[in-house]
Amino acid sequence: MSSSPAQSVDGAAPSETQFIRKLPENWLRTDTILAVVVAFISVLSLQALLLTDIYTASRLDFALTQAFSLVISFLLVFYRRFPIAIAAIYTLLIVALAFISLSLNISSESYSLLFVGFMTIYSVGAWVSNRRLAFWVRVGFVLAQWCGTIAVSVIVGFDETVDLTGDIPDLSTGDLTYVLGTTLVISLGYYASAWYFGGRAWNRAKERWKLETAHDKLAQANAKVADAAVQAERLHIARELHDVVAHHVTVMGVHASAARRLVEAQRDPAVVVEQLEHIEASSAQAVHELQTMVYTLRDQDGSAEPLPDLSQLPELVRQADSTTQTVTFEMSGQPVEVSAAVELTLYRVAQEALSNARKHAGDDVEVKVELDYGHTAITLSVTDNGTAYDPVLNGTGTGIQGMKERVNAVDGTLEYGPRTPYGWKVIVRVPCTKSTERVS
Incomplete structure (x- = not known):
């Protein structure tokens, strides 16, 4: 059943x-x-009472007493669903029992009566949302119980026409006062414990609700922040695409129109070729800038730091150098200007290769990083003299597969595998021509 x-x-x-x-x-x-x-338990208790002299002396009507005890017990079915109503019904039944017992030989089994009373006070404190109402309901409940007890005790003690005890001797005024006072003190602790545990259950449930509410609000706030970040990134990408595409497409359109007019005017083919070369150059530059943007988005990790390039390669080597592995860096040739995509690719490949060497080559190993600027290509090699190992798919990128994708995207070649006689090598060659700006 739903809550x-x-x-x-x-x-x-x-x-x-x-x-x-x-x-x-x-x-x-x-x-x-x-x-x-x-x-x-109520039925068993009354059945056990039949075996004692107390039942014979009290001359109770067993059927009525049993029926009343069962009614009291079954109030527990709805003690949590309707706590105030159950408290009112319980109070009316107890008051009715107190005064009906003056004329009829009827009572109730005490254990179930006390337990249901305890749970009634507990449920009002634990389940009623209006805390002021819960307070006064419990106060009224306790006062009604005490008043009923005092009224019956006074009537029994001072009215000689009432005979509920049969052969049980009458109590004196002092004895009656002692019994009544003791009962009130014990019941005070009984009611106070029910009051305390009910209030504690309410407070714990409320604290749990506050934590859940705070968690939900935090999750909603995080979702809003994430949505705002996504929207901001979309706007950023839209602006970048507009700047890249609109400019170069406009340039290509102008040169294409000029080429068309030259063809229509049957001008010198060399002039037409010149316009077409402008279109080719603009398209290559647009592809290069789009490629750089794609790499920027691919490598973005939420930070505002610039993307790494080849100028940071010596620092990467220095960080990789440790007491268990010696890592060196050598650069040869005359550095040339290449695209950001090429620089990022070479840096990531070196980073992945060094990570794999650190994990798999072993200790006391020499790792050499070499960067050679040739006339037609840039060559990056990362070699070690440790143990040969199988390609793995973990590291800073996506392992060997990630290196392949990066190198292929800039029209480069990737060579990797065991060295002779031992060790491992990763060699990348990227052409220093416009081919580095094409997307595979």
């Missing part, structure tokens, strides 16, 4: 900030089982 709210405050719809304690899904089954168990 439903405990007794409402005053019939008004609860606000979002008001705590309404929800009943558990299996509350009806659980409370029904509890009521049946208490009723069963």
Whole structure:
């Protein structure tokens, strides 16, 4: 059964900030089982009473007493769902029992009576949302119990026409006062414990609700921040695409129009070729800038730091150098200007190769990083003299597969595998021509 709210405050719809304690899904089954168990104990207790002299001396009507005890026990079925109503019914039944017993030989089994009373006070404190109402209901409940006890005791003690005890000797005024005072003190502790545990259950449920509410608000705030970040990134990408595409497409359109007019005018083919070369150059530059943007988005990790390039390669080597592996860096040739995509690719490949060497080559190994600027290509090699190992798919990128994708994107070649006689090598060659600006 689905959970439903405990007794409402005053019939008004609860606000979002008001705590309404929800009943558990299996509350009806659980409370029904509890009521049946208490009723069963009540029956056993009264059956045991039949075997004693107390039942004979009290001359109680067993059938009425048993029926009354069962009614009291089955109030537990709805003690959590309707705590105020159950408290009112319980109070009326106890008051009715107190005064009916003056004329009829009827009572109730004490253990179930006390337990149901305890659970009634507990449920009002644990489940009623209106805390002021819960307070006064419990106060009224306790006062009604005490007043009923005092009234019956006074009538029994001072009215000589009332005979409930049969052969049991009458109590003196002092004895009656002692019994009554002791009963009131014990009941005070009994009611106070029920009051305390009910209030504690309410407070714990409310604290849990506050934590859940705070967690939900935090999750909503995080979702809003994430959505805002996505929207901002979309706007950023849109602006970048507009700047790249619009400019170069406009240039290509102008030169294409000029080429068309030259062809129509049957001008010198060399002039037409010149216009077409402008179109080719603009398209290559547009592809190069789009490629750089794609790498920027691919490598973005949420930070505002610039993307690494070949100028940071010596620092990468220095960081890789350790007490267990010696890493050196050598650069040869005359550095040439290459695209950001090429620089990023060479840096990431070196980073991945060094990571693999650190994980798999072993200790006391020499790792050499070499960067050679040739006339037609840039060559990056990372070699070690350690143990040969299989390609792995973990590291700073996506392992060997990630290196292949990066190198292929800039029209380069990747060579990797065991060295002779031992060790491992990773060699990348990237052409220093416009081919580095093409997307595979």
